[in-house]
Amino acid sequence: MTSPFAVSSPSPATIGLSLAAVGRERATVFDEHMGALVVLRHKDVSAALRDHGTFSTRFYAASPAVETMMITHDGAEHTRQRRIHNRFFSPGASARYAARIAPIAERTFGDLVGRERSDLIEDALARYPMEVFLDLLGIPNELGDQGLAWVRAIVAWLGSPMDEQLAAAGQAAFDELCGYAGTLIEAEVADPGDNLLGEIIRAHLTEGGFTVEACTVAVVSLLLGGLETTIQMLSATMSSLLLNPSALDRVRADRSLRDAALDESFRWANPSAGLYRLVTADTVVAGVPVGAGSMVYLCIASAHYDRDAYPDPEVFHLDRHASHLGFGLGPHYCVGAPLARIEVRAALDALLDRFPRLRLDPDQPLAFRYGARGFVQHGADTLPVLLS
Ligand code: HEM
Numbered sequence: 026m027t028s029p030f031a032v033s034s035p036s037p038a039t040i041g042l043s044l045a046a047v048g049r050e051r052a053t054v055f056d057e058h059m060g061a062l063v064v065l066r067h068k069d070v071s072a073a074l075r076d077h078g079t080f081s082t083r084f085y086a087a088s089p090a091v092e093t094m095m096i097t098h099d100g101a102e103h104t105r106q107r108r109i110h111n112r113f114f115s116p117g118a119s120a121r122y123a124a125r126i127a128p129i130a131e132r133t134f135g136d137l138v139g140r141e142r143s144d145l146i147e148d149a150l151a152r153y154p155m156e157v158f159l160d161l162l163g164i165p166n167e168l169g170d171q172g173l174a175w176v177r178a179i180v181a182w183l184g185s186p187m188d189e190q191l192a193a194a195g196q197a198a199f200d201e202l203c204g205y206a207g208t209l210i211e212a213e214v215a216d217p218g219d220n221l222l223g224e225i226i227r228a229h230l231t232e233g234g235f236t237v238e239a240c241t242v243a244v245v246s247l248l249l250g251g252l253e254t255t256i257q258m259l260s261a262t263m264s265s266l267l268l269n270p271s272a273l274d275r276v277r278a279d280r281s282l283r284d285a286a287l288d289e290s291f292r293w294a295n296p297s298a299g300l301y302r303l304v305t306a307d308t309v310v311a312g313v314p315v316g317a318g319s320m321v322y323l324c325i326a327s328a329h330y331d332r333d334a335y336p337d338p339e340v341f342h343l344d345r346h347a348s349h350l351g352f353g354l355g356p357h358y359c360v361g362a363p364l365a366r367i368e369v370r371a372a373l374d375a376l377l378d379r380f381p382r383l384r385l386d387p388d389q390p391l392a393f394r395y396g397a398r399g400f401v402q403h404g405a406d407t408l409p410v411l412l413s
Pocket of ligand 1: 096097248257258297301350351354356359360365
């Protein structure tokens with residue numbers, strides 16, 4: 026049987042539906058290619074994500090690019106770093122970021138006005154989160170596309186750590202990005218501004234533990250965690266709405282539904298398809314014994330189509346009001362989620378205000394696949410639309 030992970034489909038629902046069908050037969054399946062026990066049911070995936078003592082994120086530290094970042098820590102060190110991060114993503118700070126992001130969305134999507142058709146990903150969605158970071162971090166325009174190139178080289182390396190060519194390019198990009206971020210931070214320290222970089226510096230000074238290195242790690246981890254993921258989330262939201270035109274009409278008419286659209290798109294289109302964990306002590310997962318040192322893959326895509334958690338999971342339902350696992354769960358729940366939500370709200374407003382006839386291009390079918398834009402991500406590589 027072809028692995029559901031290897032299928033390309035015109036519908037983003039296919040991967041979740043086929044994995045959940047396996048999950049109804051058996052709670053776990055060992056995948057040779059992943060080298061991990063794949064956990065399929067919502068209750069088992071959620072329980073493992075909450076139990077960070079047994080199911081650890083420590084394995085991320087195998088990569089030198091990530092080894093010092095918050096995501097690799099458990100317990101007290103994670104709590105300490107998380108307190109600092111929560112400061113610069115506080116509701117007050119986020120409200121200030123929202124005011125800066127709206128004009129960036131208007132500019133990015135405004136550039137499409139006058140065109141008949143577009144690949145929304147290539148022409149706008151893939152540029153927009155970087156534009157947001159450049160502005161929030163106070164990075165001068167002269168950096169151009171270099172920031173994105175660094176991040177892409179590092180993400181490619183993280184996805185295939187054994188590939189020597191990708192490793193060399195990834196390591197070089199990581200060194201250059203850290204060097205650049207360090208210089209920015211040193212310049213900002215003297216006079217922290219009213220932007221994300223200033224907030225990062227202030228948060229470290231307030232909570233203790235300020236060093237240029239600590240702030241550099243925070244900046245680099247935001248770029249690594251918040252670029253390709255945000256592009257994927259934006260494309261999942263837009264493609265879900267375009268594939269469900271009555272939901273799109275409702276959001277167009279009532280913008281208070283933007284978050285419902287984002288959350289249901291996270292469930293239905295599965296931009297985060299799953300998360301790996303390192304098992305730290307002998308345990309039992311869904312009735313299967315798992316030894317310390319093994320890897321498990323907590324399959325969000327199948328959990329999102331588990332009928333016990335979501336009635337009629339194949340239906341894209343704006344009124345579902347159900348939580349999802351797309352930002353993770355438990356202590357490592359995505360710290361950038363408030364910022365990511367602001368980016369989607371602004372993007373939806375900018376697009377829906379400008380393009381009342383926005384629709385999919387019927388001549389260019391969508392193709393959703395696992396591994397698009399990141400090794401645990403799912404999505405389409407292009408999003409061809411008609412604008413006028
Ligand atoms: C502004 C954008 C974003 C930033 C700055 C960001 C940053 C981060 C950071 C630093 C963590 C680690 C949290 C911790 O260890 O406590 C994290 C976790 C996570 N983020 Fe985000 N993120 C962003 C957007 C997104 C988006 C759009 C998605 C999904 C498409 C996403 C999915 C996740 C997931 C699933 C985790 C948990 C990882 C795990 O438990 O292994 N993030 N994020």
